[in-house]
Amino acid sequence: MPELPEVETVVRTLRPQVLHRCIRRVDLLRPSQVHPLSLPLTTLEGRQIVEVTRRGKLVLLHLAAPASCPQIAAAAPDVPELLAVHLRMTGRLMTHPDGTPPHAHSRCLFYLDGTDGPSVLFFDDVRAFGLLFAATPALLQRWDFWRRMGPEPLEHPAATLGADLFSRLHTRRTALKALLLDQSVLAGIGNIYADESLFQAGLDPRRPGASLALPEWQQLCAALQAVLRLSIAQCGSSIRDYRDANGHVGAFQNSFAVYGRGGEPCTRCGRPLVRTRVAGRTTIFCPSCQH
DNA sequence: AGCGGGACCTGTGGGC
């Protein structure tokens, strides 16, 4: 499922496909997947994609007025400067040749023009949980999810990040696993990388946040960064639906130590991994190695 | 305030 490494991989593979292209027309097939605060997606028409980045699990298409459309004022309040896309569980972004008909699960098509001819950016999403949000920076600030999003796990040294988490969470009795899944604590972590990093750090997912000492937070952040970097290097994890913008699967699922391995032997001690529920989520851990 | 649990959505797969 698209978490930080998968979204990062989508961004890297999507960028060369859409950079500098103009959005000629938007065909919204499932209006319920547009955020209620979003500008109408038709306001994207005539805008040029000038950069593709990531914030947490969000893909961000940065937009500007193309030289060929000078009549569009960049600073107008109703002209989006960003299109944020949340893939949730089954969302996909990829381009196809002009004229490709929508798929069964296509939710929005963006018809693009470029110097090497037209193409179509598909937003497909089987479970229709994904989200599209066309916004100005000011409008994005009205989105609680955006405004409250925590720090990027890979953009600070582990020691600094760990100290930050310690200071913010040392009174919280919430389970460690639930804290890692909370996007206002850290941006981009989901079920897979929460379980994997807790195993690598040797920490019990059920422990209250308040029970961790500073070095444990720092150890957890170091483990998290190692897991995320390794996964990005392997183009993320493909459990079932995930594909990058080229339609390719990731490889990190072959490196899972715990995720999806309940009942199988722990890679460290050989005892069976335990499957349980923490914060309403399936959680796999090793009771012998994680304390 | 902080937590747990249901709703949202659809396809898959196990059990009978």
Add this chain to the structure above:
DNA sequence: TGCCCACAGGTCCCGC
């Protein structure tokens, strides 16, 4: 073969 249900997942919303 076919039906039913649990399950997967991230976030929002509600109630305790």
